[in-house]
Amino acid sequence: MAEGCQQVDSPSGTRYYARGGRAHEENVRGGVFEMSESDARLAVKMGGAVASLAGTTRRMLGWRCPSCRFGSYLKRCGRCGAECERE
Numbered sequence: 001m002a003e004g005c006q007q008v009d010s011p012s013g014t015r016y017y018a019r020g021g022r023a024h025e026e027n028v029r030g031g032v033f034e035m036s037e038s039d040a041r042l043a044v045k046m047g048g049a050v051a052s053l054a055g056t057t058r059r060m061l062g063w064r065c066p067s068c069r070f071g072s073y074l075k076r077c078g079r080c081g082a083e084c085e086r087e
Contacts, residue, residue, distance in 0.1 A: 006018050008033055008035075008043065008048075010035065010036075010039040010042065010043065011039070011042050012036070012038070012039055014035070014036070014039060016033045016034070016035045016039070017033070018032065018033060019032045019033070019034060061073070062087050063075055063084035063085060063086060063087065064084055064085055064086075064087045065077035065079065065080060065082050065084045065085075066082065066084070066085055067080050067082040068080045068082070071087075072084055
């Protein structure tokens with residue numbers, strides 16, 4: 001699903017709107033679509049993403065690269081390959 005996506009037409013013919021969005025509303029940011037399980041399965045199969053139910057996380061759980069300052073949840077930096085430090 002593209003960023004800023006406001007609505008999705010499913011293969012079953014149902015039109016879904018991003019949570020909080022309404023038909024013909026301006027400036028609605030893309031977000032979570034609440035849809036039937038079968039339509040959700042098809043959306044993921046066609047490239048959609050499964051939303052995380054974990055919510056946001058605290059900064060102290062991550063790592064920070066001392067070389068390029070990239071933030072990560074892994075000890076090795078995904079950008080430059082250096083060893084990261086706990087935030």
